[in-house]
Amino acid sequence: MGVVITKDSIDLGLVTLDAAPMLKFYRDTLGLKVEGEMAMPGGNHMTRLACGTTTLKIFVNGKPPAAAAPAGGIGGATGLRYFTISVSNLQQATDELAAAGYNVVVKPREIRAGVTISMIEDPDGNWVELLQLG
Numbered sequence: 001m002g003v004v005i006t007k008d009s010i011d012l013g014l015v016t017l018d019a020a021p022m023l024k025f026y027r028d029t030l031g032l033k034v035e036g037e038m039a040m041p042g043g044n045h046m047t048r049l050a051c052g053t054t055t056l057k058i059f060v061n062g063k064p065p066a067a068a069a070p071a072g073g074i075g076g077a078t079g080l081r082y083f084t085i086s087v088s089n090l091q092q093a094t095d096e097l098a099a100a101g102y103n104v105v106v107k108p109r110e111i112r113a114g115v116t117i118s119m120i121e122d123p124d125g126n127w128v129e130l131l132q133l134g
Helices: 019-029 090-099
Strands: 012-016 033-040 044-051 054-060 082-086 103-112 115-121 127-133
Touching (some): 012 019, 019 044, 090 127
Antiparallel strands (some): 044 054, 115 127
């Protein structure tokens, strides 16, 4: 049977050791709005950010995890290596992220007719793909 989907998007959790630089990137630079924050058992803390109908969860463990995911996006390891945000101002957003000192790992380029992308590395080494149609 499979699952019965009730929402037109998925929510993503990014586990970090330090929420401050991640919030600076996602909230302050990308402009995602804070939906809420909550303390959780074990000294954990979560900040939820709205990204369209997706919720991006910035999660800090009360006890640091035993291992960290390697940086490097697509070429760094297997597993979830990047996620995509569809935008209407790709060039401007990419330029602003670069000016703020973030690593643009893929400069804006058309990957097929009418589809342009760029990829930016967040403070923890996760890659965020910006995608624009048209």
